[in-house]
Structure formats: structure tokens, C-alpha cells
Amino acid sequence: MWIVTDNPSSHNSLSTRTRLEDHPRIHHAFIPVGACWLNLQEGWWRIFRKAALAGRSFANRDDITHATTLATDQLNSRAKPWI
Incomplete structure (x- = not known):
């Protein structure tokens, strides 16, 4: 193995x-x-971390959840379908 x-x-x-x-x-x-960096997932995580978390501080878990949800929604709205 x-x-x-x-x-x-x-x-x-x-x-x-x-x-x-x-x-x-x-x-x-x-x-x-x-x-x-050859893995495309790593690039997406880098963009996500920058959009949702970089340079920010959070008072509680709900603030983190809100920031990550907002960043995910923004990134998904920019995504183009693979057609």
C-alpha cells in the first residue's frame, strides 16, 4: 500500500x-x-481564503460562517459551467 x-x-x-x-x-x-500548486483545488482554496478570511478577525463562529458562505456564493456566481 x-x-x-x-x-x-x-x-x-x-x-x-x-x-x-x-x-x-x-x-x-x-x-x-x-x-x-499543480492541483487545481489548491488554487481554489487560495482564492477562497483570500476572499473569505485574509486580514479579517471574527468575534464568533457565526461571523466565520457568514464570511465563508458569502465568499462561496460570490465564487460560485462567477463560475462558468463546463459545457
């Missing part, structure tokens, strides 16, 4: 390496640094 992950130090920690050594059927493959 292969597990493909990004390459933060948490995936390279001693505990992770020890666990992988204890389970030889599991292999870990790391994506190259910067490869996450």
Missing part, C-alpha cells in the same frame, strides 16, 4: 519513520515541494 503525502516535517518525524518501519507493507511517497 502506498500513501502519498505532502512533505512537511510531520510526515518525516521519527515516530512516523518508526511506524513505517514496523509496517513494511506501507510505503510513503512524498510529493515534490511546490507540487500542491
Whole structure:
């Protein structure tokens, strides 16, 4: 079995390496640094974070919910159908 992950130090920690050594059927493959930008989802999340959350502070959970809902609605209204 292969597990493909990004390459933060948490995936390279001693505990992770020890666990992988204890389970030889599991292999870990790391994506190259910067490869996450090849995934279109990452670009969408970057735009979403900038539209909904960047530079803002929130007093409570309802404010966060409102900001993310508003940003999602705005992004969806700009989306073109794949036809």
C-alpha cells in the first residue's frame, strides 16, 4: 500500500519513520515541494481564503460562517459551467 503525502516535517518525524518501519507493507511517497500548486483545488482554496478570511478577525463562529458562505456564493456566481 502506498500513501502519498505532502512533505512537511510531520510526515518525516521519527515516530512516523518508526511506524513505517514496523509496517513494511506501507510505503510513503512524498510529493515534490511546490507540487500542491499543480492541483487545481489548491488554487481554489487560495482564492477562497483570500476572499473569505485574509486580514479579517471574527468575534464568533457565526461571523466565520457568514464570511465563508458569502465568499462561496460570490465564487460560485462567477463560475462558468463546463459545457
